[in-house]
Amino acid sequence: MAGRSLLAGLVLLGALALSAWPTVPAGKLEEGSLGGRRIWVYTPPGYDAAAKTPYDLLIAFDGREYVEDIALPAILDALLAEKKAPAFVAVLIDNGTGAPRLADLGNRESFAAFLSGQLIPYVRERWTVTRDPRHTIVAGSSAGGLAAAFVAYRHPEVFGNVLSQSGAFWRGPEASNEPPFEWLTGQYAASPRKDTRFVLEVGSRESAGALGGSAPSILEANRRLRDTLLRKGYDVAYTEVPDGTHSTETWRARLPAMIARMLSAPSP
DSSP states (O other): OTTSOHHHHHHHHOGGGGGGSOOOOOOEEEEEEETTEEEEEEEOTTOOTTOSSOBEEEEESSHHHHHHTSOHHHHHHHHHHTTSSOOEEEEEEOOOSHHHHHHHHTTOHHHHHHIIIIIHHHHHHHSOBOOOGGGEEEEEETHHHHHHHHHHHHOTTTOOEEEEESOOTTOOSTTOSSSSTTHHHHHHHHSOOOSOEEEEEEETTOOSBTGGGTSOBHHHHHHHHHHHHHHHTOEEEEEEETTOOSSHHHHHHHHHHHHHHHHHSOOO
């Protein structure tokens, strides 16, 4: 395996295998808080606050998980070292667990307003980041993937790229566990096309119906969202991961390739 690239190694073994690969320059991770939530801001190695060209921006939900379990900062370091991605500033937002998490991530208007009205202005004031939605990615897994597609639907002028892993697109509006299920898919179907790109992945084993079978499965809901977006003319890259499960292990191993794929997609 000595000749294998860093990116291929990450995809094969997951981000926690980084110690098996040659050291790459590491970015900086700062922890803070905003709006009652913990946030982490990653700046790439060699970050220059006076740079003439602003840095691309990545927003990720479930921040603690993406810092500790998925190791997004290390993934961005490796992608940059291999020239598979530009230098990103990334903001990882801690959404808690249980009901407080869904209060943020379950198609919530208040969370979309927090992102567009507080978080993005806060980041733009303090770091040299893009204002171009085509260079801004919003990302998450499970309910975080749902939230990524929702906030891009509400604010396409801010978020031009959606990266979703096992998005919980079966959910209703405002964190509801009741019908109408797949509410966001219906919103995309009924609305004019927006200039948003999507990279969607779901595990082939995510076929059990949600809520004990009374709601659609994550696999079914991802397929229907994909079909809806394609009918509307959106740029969509979709993958069903063989034997993929609803787990950080699947998400961690797949995330490097997803980011690289998103960046290789044509602009809208």
